[in-house]
Amino acid sequence: MQLRRPLAAGPLITWAVGASWAVIVLTPLLTGVGLSVLRHRGFRIVWSLTTRNYVDLLETGRIGVILHTAAMAALVSLTCLVCGFPLAVWLAKRAPGWAAQLVWMCLTLPFFLDPSARTLVLRLVLGTNGLVNGALLATHVVVVPQRWFLFDDLAIWLGLVGPYFPNMVWPIALSLMLIDDGLIDASHDLGAGQWETLRLVLLPLAAPGLLGGLVMTFIPALGDSVVPDLLGGGRHEYLADSIFSLSTAMNYAGASAMATIVFTLLGLSCLPVMLLRRRVVLRQAGA
């Protein structure tokens, strides 16, 4: 046992770091939930319980903001999933080495890109004087410049889908790379078609990657502050706008209440995933 622990302090350090992490990072998360049921004036907290903050959110329609943002983030994740899975399969299993490396690099680079720069250009391209309208006018598809490309949900969707696409492909491709090619060959040899191989081999084994990809696309898309700011025209308010305006108004309890609702919704959306996982596990155990 002594030999298995090269630096005997390892577990101790891990627990110490974990404890500090809990104090420094996880406490603020819990405090937010607590603050949402307190009153406060500016930086002064009044220690009395209230549901006022939640009632305010309902009355000012900010619940709708959360739901609309969640729907958009879900749509973005779904788009990324549908296009990302085949790309990940191609990257992990089919692509020749150089092509895989090229695409892999193309998918790494966006992490370096500044969030507002790439969005800013979309604003120029989609605007009434922009490239898209110019092309449509020149080819006589439309007669007057179209305003609805920009400052609406379409622009937001376009703005979010690109930047978060690598977040979907990365984890899926990684989990696919770990699948032994022999399993896929065996599945074919045993007479399974591509559909059966996909359903019975690739999807179950890539499930952690799929889940990771969904989380890594949905969560940042939900909290994105740049795209709604630069491409949304204020017809629909998004979560980041809402939280930021509450915070600017020094209504921290209200903003915390919003955060708490986001947590609750995220927690609830984890339930079907967990149930699904149990079913898959049970079925695999039964089979």
Next chain:
Amino acid sequence: MTDRVLQGVSRVCLAGGFALTGLIYAPVVWLAILSVSGDPLSGYPGGWSLRWYGALAQDGSWTGPMLRSMGLATIVSALCVAIALPVGRSLPRLRRGRSLLAAGFLIPLGVPGTVMGLLLFTFYRVVLGVRMGNWSLVLAHVVLALPFALIGMLIAVSRFDIGLLDAAADLGASPWRRFLDIECPLLMPGIVSAALFGFLLSFTELPRSLFVAGPYQTLPLYIWAEASSRSGHVPLIFCLNTLITLVSASAAAFMVLSLGRTGPR
């Protein structure tokens, strides 16, 4: 029959995947083209000139945020390695509490950026009354980057054969020698990815910084403020971003290529 349909569908989706990858790059390339145009704000290229680059060199307002962001990214990158390495290598070998600890470290992945920024701000500024500053930027960026760094490290650790350490011990290597000569080189992909993620995510982080930057400005904050306000300044942003993208593209290319050579592919 189903296979035929599946093949068709997956071809269409794969094409969509390439299209989305293109959608990431089209704006960036367009930005670079516009940055050497006479009137970038018209949205059309033409009238080629480098005068906006000249104006950028004249304008010194971006150097402060740039230096601050680079400093922050370096510190965050170092912290990510310093935390992810000891935690990642001993987490899978813990006898109990593994999933609890892992879940605790990975929780920030499930918190949207703006929400995390808000909650860090309310806890430290409103509840505890501490002023925001460099320390809060570092904290917020580490909270963002550490889960990614840790995942990379855990993947590297999972490929590490622990028997090697026993063998080294049998041959008389001291614990430090075992760590430095065997674990560190073999965990290098994990260490590099932790450093990389720390640097990259910090350098481009915006939603959390919005809340915790206090009196300071990071480069993404500067660019965002310029992009949404003074339109006369916007062409400078085009040039600045083209330059940053060029530098980081070559850095990314270099790292992917060098990792690809030593990595497991």
